[in-house]
Amino acid sequence: MRDKISQIKKEYLEKIGKAKSLTDLDTIFLALFGKTGQITQIPKEFPKIPKEDLKIITPLFIATKKELEQEIDKRRQEIREESYRKLENEKLDLTQTKTIKKQGHLHLATQFKKEIIDLFESLGFSQFDAPHVEWDKYNFEYLNVPKDHPSRDLWDTLYIDTSNLAVEPGQMALRTHTSNFWPRLMEKGQTPIRAMSFDRCFRYEAVDARHSHTFNQFEIAVVGENITMANLKYLSDYLLKAILGKEAKSRFRPKYYPFVEPGVGIDSLCVFCHGKGCKICSGTGWFEIAGAGMIHPNVFKFTKLDPKKYSGLAWGFGPDRILMLKHKFDDIRYLLEGDLKFLQKF
Ligand SMILES: [Zn+2]
Structure with a gap:
């Protein structure tokens, strides 16, 4: 179980880092914390685990869950800022007038x-x-x-x-x-x-x-x-x-x-x-x-x-x-x- 939690953490931290849009992050969030998400499913297996092991696994699970949540939030914030910056560079100056050159011709x-x-x-x-x-x-x-x-x-x-x-x-x-x-x-x-x-x-x-x-x-x-x-x-x-x-x-x-x-x-x-x-x-x-x-x-x-x-x-x-x-x-x-x-x- 410890390996499984580490594996999920490794895989998803990488995916979060590579996410390019808020939609990507939503997909990742659902894959982890949705009804059948990988993190959601883990506690369901706890009853099968010996109590001694659970003492170690539970804090690891809680920490991993928290870290993944935080990483998603962090990346979400980064993506928002990136898009604001992009919008700022693309801003339209509506006061600017364009000179349209019309080519004339001989009578x-x-x-x-x-x-x-x-x-x-x-x-x-x-x-x-x-x-x-x-x-x-x-x-x-x-x-x-x-x-x-x-x-x-x-x-x-x-x-x-x-x-x-x-x-x-x-x-x-x-x-x-x-x-x-x-x-x-x-x-x-x-x-x-x-x-x-x-x-x-x-x-x-x-x-x-x-x-x-x-x-x-x-x-x-x-x-x-x-x-x-x-x-x-x-x-x-x-x-x-x-x-x-x-x-x-x-x-x-x-x-x-x-x-x-x-x-x-x-x-x-x-x-x-x-x-x-x-x-x-x-x-x-x-x-x-x-x-x-x-x-x-x-x-x-x-x-x-x-x-x-x-x-x-x-x-x-x-x-x-x-x-x-x-x-x-x-x-x-x-x-x-x-x-x-x-x-x-x-
Ligand atoms: Zn004629």
């Missing part, structure tokens, strides 16, 4: 601008930005639109009030197109010119879903020897395939613009119905995408370049309209308003 129109500029830079085009507030000569006169010519009615122009300046009325305007950049370049008399501009233009328009007083234009101009309509056709297809997909192709229709001769309207095969006719192309299978042509010989009059030796092409289109078609939204004003709900989609 849809700016993304498109970058895409188009990259596309033409790879063909050797350079960017050239001309003034938004422009002299009449660069916006109209040098572009074969003389003063009082009826073709001026093609544009609803916003003129600058020059009454406080030493400038005659009607000499300054917000440019109506990006075309003002190429007479400025041609005036310098250097060739070849392979330039582009993606920028804002302004017209006196009533704002609605399809019109705005401020809008973007992308325009290219090429001047040099042996520039022909074939170059114009190639560049048109190059642009359309890049922005609308491989299936896209262009079609030229005769169209009047004062600064080109011949002038063409460039249509794109409707990529939405594959030319069959849909709502977007008004059932025609094509939609107008750009205006272009060969630079009019009269434009050369204002430059040092000889139109017999040099020729040029120019075309421009409205990127805003292409974005509306590509992303299927039907109001141009989304591009000018800072509505995050709209902008975050792209």
